[in-house]
Amino acid sequence: MPELPEVETVRRGLLVTIGGRRILSAVLNRSDLRRPVPPFLAERLVGARIGALTRRGKYLLIALDGDGLLLVHFGMSGRVTAGGADLPALRHDHLILTFDEGTVLRFNDPRRFGVIDYLARGEEDRHPLLAGLGPEPLEPGFDGVALGAALAHRSSTIKAALLDQKVVAGLGNIYACEALYRARLSPRRRADSLAPRQTARLAEAIRTVLEEAICAGGSSLRDYVQINGELGYFQHQWAVYAREGKPCPGCDCKKGVRRIVQGGRSTFFCAKRQR
DNA sequence: CTTTCGTCCTGACTGC
DNA sequence: TGCAGTCAGGACGAAA
Numbered sequence: 616m617p618e619l620p621e622v623e624t625v626r627r628g629l630l631v632t633i634g635g636r637r638i639l640s641a642v643l644n645r646s647d648l649r650r651p652v653p654p655f656l657a658e659r660l661v662g663a664r665i666g667a668l669t670r671r672g673k674y675l676l677i678a679l680d681g682d683g684l685l686l687v688h689f690g691m692s693g694r695v696t697a698g699g700a701d702l703p704a705l706r707h708d709h710l711i712l713t714f715d716e717g718t719v720l721r722f723n724d725p726r727r728f729g730v731i732d733y734l735a736r737g738e739e740d741r742h743p744l745l746a747g748l749g750p751e752p753l754e755p756g757f758d759g760v761a762l763g764a765a766l767a768h769r770s771s772t773i774k775a776a777l778l779d780q781k782v783v784a785g786l787g788n789i790y791a792c793e794a795l796y797r798a799r800l801s802p803r804r805r806a807d808s809l810a811p812r813q814t815a816r817l818a819e820a821i822r823t824v825l826e827e828a829i830c831a832g833g834s835s836l837r838d839y840v841q842i843n844g845e846l847g848y849f850q851h852q853w854a855v856y857a858r859e860g861k862p863c864p865g866c867d868c869k870k871g872v873r874r875i876v877q878g879g880r881s882t883f884f885c886a887k888r889q890r
Numbered sequence: 891c892t893t894t895c896g897t898c899c900t901g902a903c904t905g906c
Numbered sequence: 907t908g909c910a911g912t913c914a915g916g917a918c919g920a921a922a
Contacts, residue, residue, distance in 0.1 A: 617916095649916085649918085673916080689916090690899090690916060692901085707900090726898085726901080726915090727898080727899055727900085728898070728915080728916060729916095744917090768891095769893090770892075770893080778916085778917095780916090780917080787916070788916090878893090880915070881914085893921100894920105894921085894922080895919105895921080895922095896918105897917100898916105898917100898918095899915105900914105901913105901914095902914090903912085903913080903914105904911085904912075905911085906909090
């Protein structure tokens with residue numbers, strides 16, 4: 616479930632471990648991920664030096680000298696770890712990169728919902744996976760007005776809308792639930808029913824929950840780890856997610872946190888506090 | 891156009 | 907202990 620904070624944590628970790636390094640070897644063990652990995656990927660990577668490391672929504676973009684970009688999406692179970700050459704190869708290590716000075720980077724994804732792709736620099740805006748993405752919630756332009764515009768004329772629930780990457784890039788199930796809790800908005804509200812002050816509150820809640828999660832190194836539920844293998848610890852700060860029946864931290868309601876299913880996804884919320 | 895639903899996949903967990 | 911069944915969920919494509 617790597618969402619924006621987890622991808623951002625990986626990006627920052629990679630900055631330190633592989634920034635400026637040269638790729639000595641690239642081994643692609645299997646290419647049948649969510650979409651096929653380009654067959655020429657490995658040969659393009661060998662010899663390349665790592666340039667800028669950026670992120671768009673839940674996508675990690677690793678620039679290579681020359682004119683290429685390595686695009687990585689973690690899907691459900693993807694993880695990237697960096698270590699020495701002594702680390703044993705694991706099942707589901709789909710891409711293994713060895714760098715000068717001996718660092719070994721592994722992309723591991725048991726469920727293979729992840730994506731690895733290669734694109735030319737300047738193609739970012741046209742790439743099918745990136746072209747339709749909504750605003751970056753941590754960029755300055757993201758506020759209640761922008762969010763309100765994205766939610767206008769949407770009849771779906773606000774919860775479903777927040778999971779739509781066209782509305783805002785980077786939220787998944789965990790942070791959508793947590794942001795709605797912080798904004799005191801019911802996940803069952805129609806997306807287009809929010810008043811301006813409510814969209815402002817929600818935009819601010821999205822921003823703060825993501826920032827706090829990044830500070831905590833992300834949330835570790837089952838699969839996610841930071842690139843050094845350590846767990847994130849934001850899961851200890853969840854107010855509602857995966858806390859069905861437990862007391863809501865913000866009020867004394869008897870029922871506690873409730874779980875409902877929306878669009879096949881679990882939603883956790885406090886019916887008293889969120890309206 | 892928007893929205894919903896089924897699908898992909900494997901590991902962790904539950905219940906018998 | 908073992909095995910079958912269920913569940914989790916990001917994003918796409920098809921259908922409504």
